[in-house]
Amino acid sequence: MDKIVSLAKRRGFVFQSSEIYGGLNGCWDYGPLGVELLRNIKEEWWKAMTYRDDIEGLDAAILMHPKVWEASGHVENFTDPMVDCKQCKTRFRIDTLSEMINEKKKKKILEDFKTGILNIPEFVEKYNETFIVAEERKEDPFDLLLENKELSQKLLQEINCPQCGNKNTFTSARQFNLMFKTFIGPVEDTGAVVYLRPETAQGIFVNFLNVQSSSRQKLPFGIAQVGKAFRNEINTKNFLFRTREFEQMEMQFFVKPVDDKKWYDYWKDERLQWFKDLGMTKSKLRYHDHPKEKLAHYAKEATDIEYEFPFGWGEIEGIHNRTDFDLSRHEEYSGKSLKYFDEESKEKFIPYIIETSAGASRSFMAFMVDAYYEEEVKGEMRSALKFHPRLAPIKAAILPLVNKDGMPEISQKIEIDLRKRFKVFYDDKGAVGRRYRRQDEAGTPFCITVDTQTLDDQTVTVRERDSMEQVRIQIENISSYLNDKLKF
RNA sequence: GCGGGCGUAACUCAGUUGGUAGAGUGUCAGCUUCCCAAGCUGGAUGUCGCGGGUUCAAGCCCCGUCGCCCGCUCCA
Numbered sequence: 271m272d273k274i275v276s277l278a279k280r281r282g283f284v285f286q287s288s289e290i291y292g293g294l295n296g297c298w299d300y301g302p303l304g305v306e307l308l309r310n311i312k313e314e315w316w317k318a319m320t321y322r323d324d325i326e327g328l329d330a331a332i333l334m335h336p337k338v339w340e341a342s343g344h345v346e347n348f349t350d351p352m353v354d355c356k357q358c359k360t361r362f363r364i365d366t367l368s369e370m371i372n373e374k375k376k377k378k379i380l381e382d383f384k385t386g387i388l389n390i391p392e393f394v395e396k397y398n399e400t401f402i403v404a405e406e407r408k409e410d411p412f413d414l415l416l417e418n419k420e421l422s423q424k425l426l427q428e429i430n431c432p433q434c435g436n437k438n439t440f441t442s443a444r445q446f447n448l449m450f451k452t453f454i455g456p457v458e459d460t461g462a463v464v465y466l467r468p469e470t471a472q473g474i475f476v477n478f479l480n481v482q483s484s485s486r487q488k489l490p491f492g493i494a495q496v497g498k499a500f501r502n503e504i505n506t507k508n509f510l511f512r513t514r515e516f517e518q519m520e521m522q523f524f525v526k527p528v529d530d531k532k533w534y535d536y537w538k539d540e541r542l543q544w545f546k547d548l549g550m551t552k553s554k555l556r557y558h559d560h561p562k563e564k565l566a567h568y569a570k571e572a573t574d575i576e577y578e579f580p581f582g583w584g585e586i587e588g589i590h591n592r593t594d595f596d597l598s599r600h601e602e603y604s605g606k607s608l609k610y611f612d613e614e615s616k617e618k619f620i621p622y623i624i625e626t627s628a629g630a631s632r633s634f635m636a637f638m639v640d641a642y643y644e645e646e647v648k649g650e651m652r653s654a655l656k657f658h659p660r661l662a663p664i665k666a667a668i669l670p671l672v673n674k675d676g677m678p679e680i681s682q683k684i685e686i687d688l689r690k691r692f693k694v695f696y697d698d699k700g701a702v703g704r705r706y707r708r709q710d711e712a713g714t715p716f717c718i719t720v721d722t723q724t725l726d727d728q729t730v731t732v733r734e735r736d737s738m739e740q741v742r743i744q745i746e747n748i749s750s751y752l753n754d755k756l757k758f
Numbered sequence: 759g760c761g762g763g764c765g766u767a768a769c770u771c772a773g774u775u776g777g778u779a780g781a782g783u784g785u786c787a788g789c790u791u792c793c794c795a796a797g798c799u800g801g802a803u804g805u806c807g808c809g810g811g812u813u814c815a816a817g818c819c820c821c822g823u824c825g826c827c828c829g830c831u832c833c834a
Contacts, residue, residue: 272827280769280784286825292807293825343834448834468834504759504832512833566834581828650795671792699786703794710794721792731793738794 271580274639275509277653281711283307283638284510296506296514298631303712306663306693308517308634312496314660315519315628318544325492325521326485330473332498333454333464338472341603342596343567344449344465376410379429450500450514466500471625473497474522475596478608478621482524489610489621490533492523496630508581510635517630524621526612527594533624534571534591541587541626542575545633547758549658550640554578558585568595575628577636586636587628594620637661641713647738655713656736659755664714665692666752669705671721673698681720684730684745692752710735716755718748 278284283304287297300308320327339345387393404410450466467473474481474493481493496519506512525533538557546552560572570593574585597608597620609618641655659665668685670677678698685696695714697705702719709717717733724730724745731740732751743751 275826276769289825291824295825346834501833507833508827568834647794652795669793673791675792677792701791701794701796703796705795706793707795719793723792733793740793 274642298510303663307661310661311633312630314548319494319521325494326481328474328477328481328493328495330477332467334467336464337603338476339465341599342472344468448502450502468501469499470495470497470518470520471522475600490525492521494521510631511584513631519628519630521626523624525624527622530591530622537624537626538573538589541589548661568592579639586632590625592623592625594622596623654710654735657713659715662713662715664695664712666716666718667695667697667709667714669702669717669719670698671702671719676725677720680724691749706733
């Protein structure tokens, strides 16, 4: 993994964000080669997903109405206060912690707690207030006390850790806000709070009827979107794997509820095949089906496509049956009907949604790791990135074998001609062997070399990255040769 | 968030009991070079992550902080 990170920096794939200021945790920048690779991945995905008659594209704004995130469940689920047990290192959500303690025990704890704060009048006052509020709202006073910033710390001291049984081992309760908050308008008024979207999906859901009616689509059909999403992760990890700003490639497929299984299976196959078609090692790809009891609140069925990274298997795409959860919720929260009218059956219903949600950044890293290759050639190490030609940042390098006898002139002509159609690179520095190896590390699949024979018969050699073998072709055929190699 | 490790040139790393920083690779310029990191000559690059402290003197010792990696936790 370290090798990949170091190569990524050395060759201009990925730099740490704000590096000269000491870096910013969990943020990374894509350099000249990185941005090409990333764009190619997104481009391949876009073509695979939207160049078909049953999927439309969309680019929704990153900022959305705050109610979207209430409807989606993110406000509720992304902002739980948590505590850690310092002894056994277990983390608890405050509300789950409360659930783990039985009523009798709670009573005892509250009594001990009250004794403990008798000599602090303001605490006693707050304590009594809490009970009145709990009565009014018909809530557990225990929970309310735990949620109170000043009192919770004292109360936590009275609670034994349900995991290890130790007392007085909890950290103070911390609020985890997994959504980034910001403000609409220059005045930081709470009424104007908006969030940076934690997923692109909601932009698709709220536009479901807009897209459907403007594109005259009928069920089943999908909406695809590529875009940045943001999560205030507790810890970032493993290079690009868990970052706070990342890019998603999502497609939401709207189906009749009775067809959900069929389309779930279809997209499950389809999405795995996409990674394989782009050259990812088959044995390093697998499904990880979510067991029923671990499914997220919105999902009926879910699987991850996982790639075997050097640090272990990790999710690069999720395929979920989200049922009618999202559209129902948006209907409820917005008060607008999101039902679809089926002409054939004359029925009105909320469609089910099959989601395919791939991480662009994670795929980037998976393709990078998968392409990395080392071998020994005549006692020297050769390292190469064996990208599928369609993903390779640079498609071809043009190299004059030596810098004389008119070779540079011919090479430059070839370069100018190819540059219109392909991302190419011209290099005349140093020995040709060194230039080949440089291109290997950048992942360039083809090197076109102009030599003495070129001067006689207008042919060049094309050296292939993986085999290092060369073929000789006519200059006028280079374009079609490359085009052919860039086909599936 | 907790525990551990690390931070010196673009990369990999060395740096003695504290005495004003080195190597290899890469890179750049030139020469040479007819096919796989060849050779020769010359050049450039460091607030030793950042901030503070101890000291006559800190890359080295102490404190804080930021970042990266590993493990745990978390990942609706």
